[in-house]
């Protein structure tokens with residue numbers, strides 16, 4: 001069988017070395033005679049794993065000391081509700097920037113808790129889609145915070161700017177599909193959050209990085225396990241965490257450090273995405289409608305001229321070992337998710353397939 005490359009959007013591929021190491025120690029972790037999955041989360045071995053994971057995340061993202069790192073339950077969608085629950089305080093309005101499916105979802109969920117000032121930033125000009133730059137976002141003076149999604153996983157629309165314009169605003173970013181793909185300046189944000197299953201590890205935990213002064217505002221209705229202040233106090237262990245996800249995510253973070261951290265991974269990620277955008281741009285066969293400045297380096301969406309041909313592409317690619325290229329059901333087309341664990345060889349194999357497929361289906 002050919003080598004399989006997995007382009008799934010999430011849960012996504014994990015570094016092969018990490019899975020190999022996990023397999024080796026699955027039944028007997030570090031010589032203690034039992035699996036890490038069958039010990040208490042209060043056990044010193046497990047506490048050490050969590051401490052180390054947190055420290056590695058801090059190092060990789062250069063998280064300032066006045067920020068807490070929390071490991072939550074419930075995935076990113078749960079954050080859509082617990083962000084307003086935790087951060088509105090006495091305010092009743094929040095700004096929601098809508099750039100696609102996930103930011104829209106977050107805004108709709110927030111409507112249950114507050115007035116939302118919806119700011120739509122998608123623009124279409126000459127057949128190209130782009131996003132309004134941050135300096136043109138019309139925020140509400142009274143809002144408790146502004147929420148946005150730097151990388152829309154489904155469409156591959158990304159905001160590469162950092163939020164430097166909003167000096168007195170609390171910025172909240174859903175970084176589920178962009179976290180750890182490049183260095184960012186955490187001090188510009190109030191909260192960033194991300195579910196694990198793309199660039200961090202297997203599904204099960206959601207990472208929340210929060211500036212300390214934002215703690216202590218949760219509404220009384222906030223469930224204890226989702227109250228950021230209580231989570232901080234209990235070191236993310238009010239109840240039993242997803243131990244498998246925490247353990248394996250810790251291994252992925254160590255792996256990422258070994259790769260040279262975010263300064264090195266951004267170079268590789270940029271190169272991988274360019275390989276795909278180059279082949280798309282240099283022929284009339286594949287279409288990507290996103291303006292250069294808003295193209296994602298994690299999720300590359302494209303299609304052929306014909307949706308029937310897209311289906312053949314996805315099926316043929318799978319037979320050649322290129323797994324999970326189907327676009328999200330809301331958009332269709334083809335999507336290659338190329339997170340940190342995807343090697344350059346995987347992208348090259350996809351590019352070779354795209355060239356061959358084009359030749360076979362061009363009259």
Ligand SMILES: Cc1ncc(COP(=O)(O)O)c(C=O)c1O
Nearest residue numbers: 075076077102153174176177195
């Ligand atoms: C940007 C973004 N936000 C939120 C979500 C929802 O994540 P979860 O399934 O962990 O709730 C996803 C899932 O793909 C996503 O890509």
